[in-house]
Amino acid sequence: MSERGKVMSIKETRRGGAQQKLWAFASLIVLVAGFSLASPNFFQVSNIMAILQATSVNGVLAVGVTLIIITGGIDLSIGTLMTFCAVMTGVVLTWAGMPLLLGVLTSIATGALCGLISGTFVAKMKIPPFIATLGMMLMLKGLSLIVTGTKPIYFNDTPGFSEIAQGSLIGRIVPAFPVPNGVLILFIVSAAVAWILGRTVLGRYTFALGSNEEAVRLSGVNTDAWKMAIYALAGGICGIAGLLIASRLNSAQPALGLGYELEAIAAVVIGGTSLAGGRGTILGTLIGALIMSVLTNGLRVMSVAPEWQTVVTGAIIVAAVYADQLRRGRAG
Amino acid sequence: MSELVRMQSVDKRFPGVHALKAVDFDLRPGEVHALMGENGAGKSTLMKCLSGVYQPDGGRILIDGAEVALPTPKAAKDLGIGIIHQELALMRDLTVAQNIWIGREPRLSFGRIDEARQNADAAAIFQAMNVAMDPRAPVSGLTIARQQMVEIAKALSYRSRVLIMDEPTAALNDSEIAELFTIIRKLRAEGVGIIYISHKMDEIRQISDRVTVMRDGAYVGTVEAADTPISAIISMMVGRELSDEAVRIPDLSGAETALEVRALSRGRELKEISFSLKKGEILGFAGLMGAGRTELARAIFGAEPPERGEIRVHGKPVTIRTPSDAVRAGIGYLSEDRKHYGLALGMDVRANIALASLPRYADRLGRIDEPQLAGIARDYIARLSIRTPDDRQEVRLLSGGNQQKVVIAKWLLRDCDILIFDEPTRGIDVGAKAEIYRLLNDLAAAGKAIIVISSELPEVVRLSHRIAVMCEGRLTGILPGGASQEQIMALATAREGMTVE
Amino acid sequence: MFTRRTLFGAVAALALIGPGSGAFAQDKMLVPLISKGFQHQFWQAVKAGADKAGAELGVTVTFEGPDNETQVDKQMDMLAAALANKPVAIGFAALDSQAAIPLLRQAQEAKIPVIAFDSGVDSDIPVALASTDNVAAAALAADKMAELIGDAGKVAVVAHDQTSRTGVDRRDGFVNRMKEAHSGIEVVAIEYGGGDHLKSTEITKALLAAHPDLKGIFGTNEGSAIGVVNGVRELGSKGITIVGYDSGKAQTDAIREGLMAGAITQNPVGIGYETVKAAVAAAKGEAVSANIDTGFYWYDKSNIDAPEIAAVLYE
Missing domain, CATH: 3.40.50.300 (P-loop containing nucleotide triphosphate hydrolases)
Incomplete structure (x- = not known):
């Protein structure tokens, strides 16, 4: 191909990247418009808030796992890690009676520490991420049950804890727009992670690891350390998800968590992040998570039979990824 | 017919x-x-x-x-x-x-x-x-x-x-x-x-x-x-005549030794290899496939660390267990397989040039100074005449010669003064080859110490100030620059027990 | 074969760390209970009752169940492992009664009597069933709901499962009672949240969006009921009558606060106790009555602290 040809194709790929996000966003708009037409009860402020709120936990998990998927890895432990973080928060707040801030820090630190352990399995011990985090998923699930003695821990003694996800700082300033804090936190976490990915060394290495890990290592970069840092960051984000779910349920439910990882991964994939690594955006993941919750909420509001809701959700995941493949095939 | x-x-x-x-x-x-x-x-x-x-x-x-x-x-x-x-x-x-x-x-x-x-x-x-x-x-x-x-x-x-x-x-x-x-x-x-x-x-x-x-x-x-x-x-x-210029060997008698390798060994692949390399020198490594040249380069670079032996950089012994140790000592390695080991193909020219030096262009928060990197990338694009529409072009869309230049820029930015080129012109077309040769000579003239591993004898002869020849994991001899292809082949097939001094 | 391997691993680990491995010795009768769950408070209460009976009757009782109520396959593995230990009798709460029949037939051939508990098995192999009459209990929930909303209007059900016996019985018991006895009430939606608190919360919010004139919601187990309470609380909806099932601290708190009108409680301790008692009797060849009703109660703010209620509620 001549130089001119190359110039053309790069412009096309760049446009392709923007187009992809545009497409995902367009599908979201189409879904919202479709449901709004189908049911007058869908496009109501309270229902939209409910959808946003329903996105918060899955969205934060998805943002965290996006980092790991961009490196070419996978993390199956995010769901049970979220639960474990919630449980440790309960231990600190309810059992030990520590102040709220300490509980928040505990959750994030627990997540980061567990992420670091997963990262060590993957980077230092060279266990494939799927297996390493599968093991972590089971260990954390068991630990949650052991620590709690299978009983939920309630946060009744910590006033203000439920405000973390359920209160609305924005609503206090703009009463007509009572965006729950959980949603606010989701957006803040997304913005922060998008910034890290786009502007920092950690972010650059995240993409580079997914693009060609060996080339990065042979550039003299300590890939093991960076990989561990990325898993730890993702773990810390799971800790935030743990706070959100604990705050919404006002309790740490040790039995929850399994299955949440797959929903988060689905959101990431719908958002156009490649499971092969090297490619992905937080905005895409956010849109993917919103598509998931709009879909489940919309189908329920339309009173579609529950069995069919599941079928439709599965079909949409496959269709979204297929559409992405088509677009990519055309761009390349 | x-x-x-x-x-x-x-x-x-x-x-x-x-x-x-x-x-x-x-x-x-x-x-x-x-x-x-x-x-x-x-x-x-x-x-x-x-x-x-x-x-x-x-x-x-x-x-x-x-x-x-x-x-x-x-x-x-x-x-x-x-x-x-x-x-x-x-x-x-x-x-x-x-x-x-x-x-x-x-x-x-x-x-x-x-x-x-x-x-x-x-x-x-x-x-x-x-x-x-x-x-x-x-x-x-x-x-x-x-x-x-x-x-x-x-x-x-x-x-x-x-x-x-x-x-x-x-x-x-x-x-x-x-x-x-x-x-x-x-x-x-x-x-x-x-x-x-x-x-x-x-x-x-x-x-x-x-x-x-x-x-x-x-x-x-x-x-x-x-x-x-x-x-x-x-x-x-x-579309033009290429003069087949002979190698000009600079006088390096006063030059400082940049790299010294003593009795480097690993398993059956590398046996007691010793040589030294001066600043401004291009040392060619010739040999047949499987002679151990790439293995030697990877051992010096820490990609697969040696079992025994000593490496001295500028006279000081260094311990190299990982590529990051080597880079810290100022050694850069340009693999024969650029696509697998040299470049993040899906990333742009700027990111690839900066890949080995990122922390230097980031503040305490880890925030990358993009405008500065953009300036640096454009500078290298001009200096090495990398043909690319701009510094945001994805590297996979460049030709082989230009990809090679991006890898060279990466190591120059990292201040590596010892560069190991493994098959620098593999998959690169004739016009671009001459350009890479000129670049290597310029780098040497600027005081970089360079090792070139090549399977093409004319290339080794044309580039090298001295020619090291390997056979079956051993260094069988070091010839002066301008040696004939016959002399090199004799050493490259010199099996154990007939080492030439 | 992943499940098998985890199971072996778990058994091996238990053998290593279990202080009571001596209790598996032959001198005591072994009665394993395979339950539908393990982590929910309800099952912990059943276990407490079973342990109590075990201590009184001098038999070794083990208790296990899968992580959630969809893991029929894991439950089968557990049942198979329990049979392999040569117990004198088995207590079994089937997630899926059809799936269990081959294993139950094995038990029958090995002359190990099976006591079904919590929910029945569509088979004549179990010699007895110790359970709550879920249909009748859900019908009582329907009557109470009707009474609270004035016998007219729309209600919805957030159920925990669409295939298990208890899920089906409670849903049908509630819905059919409404049809038969309360024609002014329409059940407009039935959704399933798998007993997951957060999923049930989202379902409730979607239901309230879809049906703004909804007057009441029935949550068919602990997780579903708590999810309904959460959803209503998050939306800040007023005038929704919530009827729950089982107990647990979150539910009892909601009743005390007045957010939940009331709930049906089974007698989980009784279920566990009666199951082990019947198992031991059957193992000794004594006659056992085929249906052991372990009872259920309606409780609300007014009687929540009454001794007979407090005794069957769990935290």
């Missing part, structure tokens, strides 16, 4: 590119017709038109004098046109015979595969090729050269009368090339027409009957190989 293939004013456009401009080409039975041109000249596009991958926008393709349509690769195969791609397309975990008959397996009842017949048929093809090959051997255990034999057998299994070979010798050593040429000559004697794409001039002289040169998508001319000097072919390719 009748014609096997005739392509008449074949035209092909892609959006924004006129890839083929009324190209003519013909092939006779029983000839080897070399197709030459720099990367991007349109050779591959032309061959894709002939093998049914692309549809030409204009012109005609005639087989045995009759015009044909080649709407699919299968249609081309059915007409007896076989193609062997540069990057081999074999399934590593299947056997030789399974690879050859994939998609056309002889069947028994109930969909069972007739493995016995499959193996026997494959054996027959290898026998006709005069190659000893076990059809039941898994492909993953074969060398690249042997895998190529499998590709050829696969193409022949379609009863190909036209065989297109795209850079078949890129990964082969001399004895393997000789074996390949024997097969090509045998096929030629049987009347198969062979289209041979290569950058290696000496091969063209050895094997081909006629040479067609393309440049910028256009047909330049066809000449008889036997009575055309190489310099004439090169000038047809690049």
